[in-house]
Amino acid sequence: MKRVYLETWGCQMNFHDSERVLGLLRQKGYVRVDDPREADVILFNTCSIREKAEHKFLSRLGRTKGLKKRNPSLKIAVLGCIAQQSGEKLKEKAPYVDYVIGPQNINRVGEALELEEGVLTDDNPEIALSDIPAYRESTVSAWVNIMYGCNNFCSYCIVPYTRGRERSRPAENIVREIEELVKNGYKEVTLLGQNVNSYSGNVTFPELLRMVNKIEGLERIRFVTSHPKDLGPELVQAMAECEKVCEHIHLPLQSGSDRILKLMNRKYTMEQYYEKIRMLRDAIPAIAITTDIIAGFPTERDEDHQATIEALKEIEFDGIFAFKYSKRPYTRASKMDGQLPEEVKAERLNQILRLQDEITERKNKLLKNTVQEVLVEGKNDSGQYTGRTRTNKIVNINKADGLTAGQIVKVLITEPHRHSLEGRLT
Ligand code: SAH
Ligand code: SF4
Ligand code: F3S
Numbered sequence: 248m249k250r251v252y253l254e255t256w257g258c259q260m261n262f263h264d265s266e267r268v269l270g271l272l273r274q275k276g277y278v279r280v281d282d283p284r285e286a287d288v289i290l291f292n293t294c295s296i297r298e299k300a301e302h303k304f305l306s307r308l309g310r311t312k313g314l315k316k317r318n319p320s321l322k323i324a325v326l327g328c329i330a331q332q333s334g335e336k337l338k339e340k341a342p343y344v345d346y347v348i349g350p351q352n353i354n355r356v357g358e359a360l361e362l363e364e365g366v367l368t369d370d371n372p373e374i375a376l377s378d379i380p381a382y383r384e385s386t387v388s389a390w391v392n393i394m395y396g397c398n399n400f401c402s403y404c405i406v407p408y409t410r411g412r413e414r415s416r417p418a419e420n421i422v423r424e425i426e427e428l429v430k431n432g433y434k435e436v437t438l439l440g441q442n443v444n445s446y447s448g449n450v451t452f453p454e455l456l457r458m459v460n461k462i463e464g465l466e467r468i469r470f471v472t473s474h475p476k477d478l479g480p481e482l483v484q485a486m487a488e489c490e491k492v493c494e495h496i497h498l499p500l501q502s503g504s505d506r507i508l509k510l511m512n513r514k515y516t517m518e519q520y521y522e523k524i525r526m527l528r529d530a531i532p533a534i535a536i537t538t539d540i541i542a543g544f545p546t547e548r549d550e551d552h553q554a555t556i557e558a559l560k561e562i563e564f565d566g567i568f569a570f571k572y573s574k575r576p577y578t579r580a581s582k583m584d585g586q587l588p589e590e591v592k593a594e595r596l597n598q599i600l601r602l603q604d605e606i607t608e609r610k611n612k613l614l615k616n617t618v619q620e621v622l623v624e625g626k627n628d629s630g631q632y633t634g635r636t637r638t639n640k641i642v643n644i645n646k647a648d649g650l651t652a653g654q655i656v657k658v659l660i661t662e663p664h665r666h667s668l669e670g671r672l673t
Pocket of ligand 1: 296297403404406440441442473474499501539540541570571572575
């Protein structure tokens, strides 16, 4: 029996990769421990989307050096996007790292750990065909990969370099995995891909949604992420017609300025983005729309920033993730002239966040005294049952003894907050 300690950073894709790495290692007889000092092997599943994420990890890694001194047989493995980005160089920089394994190679983690050391960062198309067992954290809601990699090369983004080219899983494999999940009591699945709209297994993404929608016993279907350039009427129609597909879409905008969108290589204009929003809201009136915004992309002028502010006011997203632009290796934007000073990026980000806070709060207030369908996921830190609406808003339920995770209940919203709602059973 070997003891593994695992820490994960980054996106849902990375968290799900960790679940699958744990699944694989459990088959090989590993057990998970919560204290790195008790581990035989430490795994870090890393993210390099922004420089800050990379720095945080490197300082975390530095602190494990001491553990290795105390226990020379301890093994340290770096997985995820930093592993792929740095490869061999990471072992030079931190010689106490034993394994470097990129995201396309997680199906080989078991074999890799049997060797003394190693670097696994080759292109691995097999990943889309291998059914890796996942050891999932939730018993209610499951992430399911439908595709890997990204071909879009947005000029700021490192993901195409860390996750490789797009590869889709065959639809049958996806459906089989979800049927199995439902047998095991799961009620909700989130289909994962960097750009699910360009899914190209043997069927299209809207067709895949219809297939999954037919799975008996499944209650809810979600998916992330949708690239606006590929969001068409077929998908909107499938979303509207499939009763299990939730009324929520995450549709990253990035900037409200056509000039900046072009430099970002996003391949849509604001006019086209507005058209997609109209299409979604016409077909699915209850839909919640969330987005990502980057503040301070190279050459961004005040008028570009104002265009983003205008877009936020006009569209009124239900929520946003906003970040300061960060220079990433290999990317085209990192070589552009007109990189902005930190203070400018920070000030613009602040304005964006402040505005969105008002909007989110205002929108949540409208939900007071409405009844929402909530899928109970478990209890929160203060002991309240908690779950999400179909529109992906967190609801904490007061005085609700005896609920169980996986139940779908009707909740009267009594207290809307900015980042969650509070209510009681009806
Ligand atoms: N494939 C998804 C998500 C990718 S990363 C998509 O296309 O939406 C998630 C978010 O991180 C992106 O939407 C973007 O807003 C942000 N991001 C990516 N690279 C960044 C960078 N270099 N600096 C700041 N934010 C970045
Ligand atoms: Fe990055 Fe763009 Fe691909 Fe998203 S679509 S992962 S932002 S390159
Ligand atoms: Fe995800 Fe971070 Fe990689 S956001 S794809 S883990 S760079």
